[in-house]
Amino acid sequence: MGSFKDVVGHKDIINYIKNAVKMDQISHAYILNGERGAGKKLLAYLFAMTLLCEKKGPEPCNTCHSCRQAETGNHPDIIRVTHEKPNSISVDDIRDQVNNTIMIKPYQGPYKIYIIDHADLMTVQAQNALLKTIEEPPQYAVIMLLTENAEVLLPTINSRCVMLRLRYIKDKLIKKYLMESLKVPDYKADLCTAFAQGNMGHAIMLANSEHFNEIREEAVHLLRHVHEMEISEIVQAVNSISAYKLEITDYLDIIAVWYRDVLLYKATKDMDTVVFKDQINDIREQARKSSYEGIQLIISSLEKAKARLKANVNFELVMELLFLTMKEN
Incomplete structure (x- = not known):
């Protein structure tokens, strides 16, 4: 699990945790809010390890019995709440794993820590059940809610938790x-x-990613040739990328970065701002051909395509409309 030194960014949250431990001002409930991959789980486990570390320092020592147990995922006082249904945490999940066990004192440490990942998946009934526990917790209990969207939690839950928002890293x-x-x-x-x-x-x-280079090459090939493609070839291109449906956001991000390069190069003629440096000739040519309005329209269409795919609009239709916009601009 490492230490706070291994965390890239999030210095404000790390300083808050260290000061809270040092001043012995630990809240009974926290929300760690940030998008997937932001580091919520790592910070929550490091926080838990620090609270249970036998050396009682501002971060885990990684050598004591408690830290070694936490490292291997076997600490009896760190409870990771699980759920059977992939898209919801039920009231039974909360009752069985939190409410019915929280009055049992910690086995060996000063705290009993519950980590609820994907807490924004809790049903309203589950949140109400948890709320009763958060309102009157035992002295040793600490509940950490890890969410991608804290706004979907009940206001009564949000108001009783310390909010730790994970910001973008430079x-x-x-x-x-x-x-x-x-x-x-x-x-x-x-x-x-x-x-x-x-x-x-x-x-x-x-x-x-094993597929990253493959997806990149597919996207670059399209970007080079989309202007000369016939409608039938565009349909064929959509069919070929249907294999990447699970990674379509990455595919669209590649295209977005490429057009961002085109826009920046058109405005500045500065190669240092370009990410696709190996594509500079194609980017220079695209910048010459396209207007600022056309490039902005494509970038806007990419965002619309992402939103439509999230809303389960027909994949082929969304991609064909996008490629036609790219072809015409």
Whole structure:
């Protein structure tokens, strides 16, 4: 699990945790809110380890019995709440794993810590059941709710928890981590960082993806030839990318970064701002052909395509409309 030194970014949250531990001002309930891959789970476990560490320092020592137990996922006082249904946490899940066990005192540490991942999946009934526990918890209880969207939680839950919001991480920190820790080459680190948009987990996932280069090549091939494509060829291109439905957001992000490069190059003629440096000739040509309005229209259409796909609009129709917009601009 490591230590807070291993966390990239989130210094404000780390400082808050350290000060809360040092001043012995631990709340009974926290919400760690941030998008998938932002680092919620890592911060929650490091917080839990710190609270239970036998050396009682501002961060886990990683050597005591408690820390070693937490490292292996076997600490009896860190309870990870699970749920059988993939898309919801039921009232029974909360009652069985939290409400019915929280009055049992910690087995060995000063705290009993419950970590509820994907807490925004709790049903209203589950939230109301948890609310009763949050309102009158035993002294030793700490509940951590990990969410991607805290706004869907009941206002009564939000008002009784300390909110820790995970912000975007600076691009230079993400790139440095990819190059130094994961040994990712410079050009790929630039690309992964651009797509990650401040999300370290997403950057690492892209860097380790077996399909990333394949998806990139497919997208670049389309970008080079879309203007000359006939309608039948556009339909064929949509069929070929249907294999990437599960990674379609990454595919669209690649296209978005490419057009961002076109827009920046058109405005500045500065190669240093370009992520796709190996595509500079094609980007220069696209910048010459396209108007500012046309490029902005394509970028806007990419965002609309993402939203429509999330809303389960027909995949082929969404992609064909997008490719036609790219062809015409």
